[in-house]
Amino acid sequence: MAVSLKGRDFLTLKDFTKEEIEYMLDLAADLKEKKKKGILTKDALQGKNIVLIFEKTSTRTRCSFEVAGHDLGMEVTYLDPAGSQIGKKESIADTARVLSRMYDGIEYRGYGQSIVEELANYSSVPVWNGLTNEYHPTQMLADLLTIREQLGRLEGVKLTYMGDARYNMGNSLMIACAKMGMHFTACAPKAYFPNQKLIAECEEFAKISGATLTFEEDVKKGTEGADVIYTDIWVSMGEPDEVWQNRIDALLPYRVTMDVMRNGADDVIFLHCLPSYHDRNTTIGQAVGEKFGLMELEVTNEVFESEYSRVFDEAENRMHTIKAMMAATLGAFEK
Numbered sequence: 001m002a003v004s005l006k007g008r009d010f011l012t013l014k015d016f017t018k019e020e021i022e023y024m025l026d027l028a029a030d031l032k033e034k035k036k037k038g039i040l041t042k043d044a045l046q047g048k049n050i051v052l053i054f055e056k057t058s059t060r061t062r063c064s065f066e067v068a069g070h071d072l073g074m075e076v077t078y079l080d081p082a083g084s085q086i087g088k089k090e091s092i093a094d095t096a097r098v099l100s101r102m103y104d105g106i107e108y109r110g111y112g113q114s115i116v117e118e119l120a121n122y123s124s125v126p127v128w129n130g131l132t133n134e135y136h137p138t139q140m141l142a143d144l145l146t147i148r149e150q151l152g153r154l155e156g157v158k159l160t161y162m163g164d165a166r167y168n169m170g171n172s173l174m175i176a177c178a179k180m181g182m183h184f185t186a187c188a189p190k191a192y193f194p195n196q197k198l199i200a201e202c203e204e205f206a207k208i209s210g211a212t213l214t215f216e217e218d219v220k221k222g223t224e225g226a227d228v229i230y231t232d233i234w235v236s237m238g239e240p241d242e243v244w245q246n247r248i249d250a251l252l253p254y255r256v257t258m259d260v261m262r263n264g265a266d267d268v269i270f271l272h273c274l275p276s277y278h279d280r281n282t283t284i285g286q287a288v289g290e291k292f293g294l295m296e297l298e299v300t301n302e303v304f305e306s307e308y309s310r311v312f313d314e315a316e317n318r319m320h321t322i323k324a325m326m327a328a329t330l331g332a333f334e335k
Helices: 018-036 060-071 092-102 113-122 137-151 168-180 196-209 219-223 241-254 258-262 283-292 311-329
Strands: 049-054 075-079 105-109 127-131 158-162 183-187 212-216 228-231 269-272
Touching: 018 137, 018 168, 018 311, 049 060, 049 092, 060 075, 060 127, 060 311, 092 105, 092 113, 105 113, 113 127, 127 137, 127 311, 137 168, 137 228, 137 269, 137 311, 158 168, 158 219, 168 183, 168 196, 168 212, 183 219, 196 212, 212 219, 241 283, 269 311
Parallel strands: 049 075, 049 105, 105 127, 158 183, 158 228, 183 212, 228 269
Antiparallel strands: none
């Protein structure tokens, strides 16, 4: 039976089956190959319009949606944090009903998952989650495609996420692994494990796929034999100084170093959703370094620049997988 995702929202991978996720990955691989060969796909969704609502700014997410939209022949409107009245002068429900009269798809990147869910509830067109505090599903498609390209498989892959696993990246990687038959390990202090309700949901997905979920405080045990070692920044900017100090104190033992990578499988790869504080070559990196006396945070520069690192392949794949997701939910290639 052919997979059809036309008209579907894309809010979290919890809403999709393994077969549907594989369909989007296969479509992404096909679209990536076409782009590399210079085969245009501008007739796929020509005449369509999409709007990108960004309450949190981003380099990769914005560029991925814009390039993907243009490659498919669509016009793209970008609304930055000051460019929309969502939740301020206009309710989320009213925003959804207005925009879905003008656009064929709506992307939201911002804060609570409840916001993007309310947008979807009141919208008559597909709504796509570009990131919320709880989930980051577009990043997951890019990660899964990168892993499949680099390792040749997904099923049975051992992925260890190091650091704070309580929020969008830890949550989403656990869901992705549980759906795809991969072995997920959260390697962190116990207080930084995902919440029990989500763990219980993922355990049900794992029963179907053959995945396993492990929660480990010991770095050596948590990374032993891992095929993929993944991390993310520990603190978002804007959080108070005491949060930085607490996170650094708790998570410094979970920094990804060359010793950590060598504890993985022979063909282990390193992934990071970016941006990364692997050096002091940014304003934030410099400020954090001076305040806390650190040259690097969640990953060493040696690992980030090493042969293990696939972070820029991963970043590129954001565009290809977002293109596939939009094409699928807008019915681009359905007859």
